[in-house]
Amino acid sequence: MFDMIAFDADDTLWQNESLYSATQTRLAELLAPYLDGADVDARLYETESRNIPYFGYGIKSFTLSMIETAIALTEGRATSADIQHIITFAKDMIDMPTQLLDGVAEVVARVAATHTLMLITKGDLLDQQRKLDRSGLAEYFAHIEIVADKTEKTYQTILSHYKVDAARFLMVGNSLKSDVLPVVAIGGQAVYVPHTLTWEHERVDPAATQHARYYELVHIGELPELIATLYQQNASDCCIQNRKSEI
Amino acid sequence: MFDMIAFDADDTLWQNESLYSATQTRLAELLAPYLDGADVDARLYETESRNIPYFGYGIKSFTLSMIETAIALTEGRATSADIQHIITFAKDMIDMPTQLLDGVAEVVARVAATHTLMLITKGDLLDQQRKLDRSGLAEYFAHIEIVADKTEKTYQTILSHYKVDAARFLMVGNSLKSDVLPVVAIGGQAVYVPHTLTWEHERVDPAATQHARYYELVHIGELPELIATLYQQNASDCCIQNRKSEI
Numbered sequence: 252m253f254d255m256i257a258f259d260a261d262d263t264l265w266q267n268e269s270l271y272s273a274t275q276t277r278l279a280e281l282l283a284p285y286l287d288g289a290d291v292d293a294r295l296y297e298t299e300s301r302n303i304p305y306f307g308y309g310i311k312s313f314t315l316s317m318i319e320t321a322i323a324l325t326e327g328r329a330t331s332a333d334i335q336h337i338i339t340f341a342k343d344m345i346d347m348p349t350q351l352l353d354g355v356a357e358v359v360a361r362v363a364a365t366h367t368l369m370l371i372t373k374g375d376l377l378d379q380q381r382k383l384d385r386s387g388l389a390e391y392f393a394h395i396e397i398v399a400d401k402t403e404k405t406y407q408t409i410l411s412h413y414k415v416d417a418a419r420f421l422m423v424g425n426s427l428k429s430d431v432l433p434v435v436a437i438g439g440q441a442v443y444v445p446h447t448l449t450w451e452h453e454r455v456d457p458a459a460t461q462h463a464r465y466y467e468l469v470h471i472g473e474l475p476e477l478i479a480t481l482y483q484q485n486a487s488d489c490c491i492q493n494r495k496s497e498i
Numbered sequence: 499m500f501d502m503i504a505f506d507a508d509d510t511l512w513q514n515e516s517l518y519s520a521t522q523t524r525l526a527e528l529l530a531p532y533l534d535g536a537d538v539d540a541r542l543y544e545t546e547s548r549n550i551p552y553f554g555y556g557i558k559s560f561t562l563s564m565i566e567t568a569i570a571l572t573e574g575r576a577t578s579a580d581i582q583h584i585i586t587f588a589k590d591m592i593d594m595p596t597q598l599l600d601g602v603a604e605v606v607a608r609v610a611a612t613h614t615l616m617l618i619t620k621g622d623l624l625d626q627q628r629k630l631d632r633s634g635l636a637e638y639f640a641h642i643e644i645v646a647d648k649t650e651k652t653y654q655t656i657l658s659h660y661k662v663d664a665a666r667f668l669m670v671g672n673s674l675k676s677d678v679l680p681v682v683a684i685g686g687q688a689v690y691v692p693h694t695l696t697w698e699h700e701r702v703d704p705a706a707t708q709h710a711r712y713y714e715l716v717h718i719g720e721l722p723e724l725i726a727t728l729y730q731q732n733a734s735d736c737c738i739q740n741r742k743s744e745i
Contacts, residue, residue, distance in 0.1 A: 305592050311562060312558060315562070322579075322582050330578075331581075338566060342552050345552050375622075377553070378554075399623045400624075
């Protein structure tokens with residue numbers, strides 16, 4: 252039924268947003284002496300959104316946006332030492348061990364025993380590769396695709412490259428915007444496993460998901476059971492709208 | 499004879515180092531008021547070399563290194579406005595049109611008519627994709643591989659992924675270190691087309707090339723003729739050591 256099952260990486264297999272979030276706290280602490288309670292997170296998000304077309308996703312892009320935010324919010328009073336601190340935050344993020352989410356190691360090993368697995372992640376090439384190397388999961392993935400963005404076109408290109416029919420492709424991830432909606436739109440199947448922390452940029456208007464057909468699991472540990480159930484059902488009758496994990 | 503011909507991108511197909519070089523000049527001008535003739539380029543190169551394991555290649559990595567260099571060289575006197583200027587340099591680099599090298603458009607079209615072409619480039623995912631999109635060459639490349647680094651293992655992984663025998667693979671590029679030596683080491687063939695500007699990091703000890711067998715062309719325009727000559731020769735007798743472009 253599935254010729255290929257693909258997983259998102261950040262906040263699907265391992266912690267990621269929590270690392271960014273902790274770094275934003277460090278930034279707010281660094282800038283606090285200059286600011287009169289200004290909302291550093293909100294301003295940073297504005298800067299990041301404006302910079303994505305230039306710098307894309309990942310730690311380096313985030314760092315350049317932190318620097319720009321620090322300069323703007325302090326009206327130029329941030330010192331060189333502050334800026335150097337921000338660059339050190341980035342290096343600390345890169346040095347962090349990859350922290351797998353609960354149940355991931357077992358689920359990936361189990362699904363890999365019966366399916367060809369692919370990792371599809373966006374962000375920085377070097378950083379994502381490093382996280383995968385440190386994760387201990389690399390051996391389970393037959394293919395790794397690190398992409399600049401996850402759009403319908405991205406998935407179409409990948410499926411056509413690997414000669415996989417969209418109907419026989421299952422994507423698992425924590426972002427409706429990047430992992431679920433574009434896959435469903437091109438005729439693939441998708442499993443949404445929400446993470447408690449979701450970056451604002453990945454949020455979608457609930458209306459956009461209204462007509463999308465995908466599966467939703469509370470915990471990735473339920474994935475093997477969902478896949479088994481799908482195999483038992485008629486392939487043509489497999490998708491239940493916004494199905495919560497009732498299995 | 500060749501199941502796949504791959505091209506490097508930066509300074510093989512389009513100008514790249516000149517853009518970095520021009521930006522280094524802007525950095526030196528920005529810092530000149532603080533410095534007593536210090537060698538900004540040398541110091542920047544040291545910072546870049548130290549940062550590559552963290553930040554990899556590309557404009558964002560270069561920018562973070564420019565910022566660190568500015569802070570260190572001015573002993574913290576660089577202002578927020580200076581740092582913001584450096585980030586603007588980066589955005590200017592990203593906004594630059596892709597400037598093809600002389601003869602490239604014709605050569606790529608001609609070789610693509612008879613061979614499957616691949617682009618193998620290292621650097622930043624988004625930036626390299628953007629340059630390719632702007633280059634007008636995307637249609638000629640059946641496959642695009644943007645990689646974190648170009649080592650023997652990188653090429654082995656790519657060839658195994660595309661099921662191409664190394665002996666039937668030809669790589670064309672301007673870096674002995676990244677495009678030529680690792681390809682030759684795994685049994686592939688390589689064409690070295692030097693560019694007038696080569697980043698220090700890409701330079702190799704001449705001794706390392708002494709026993710390597712590859713072709714060298716003065717101009718990429720000579721590539722179709724070289725390929726034609728290779729087809730005429732006995733495949734087993736095809737590689738002439740350090741051959742200068744005599745054809």
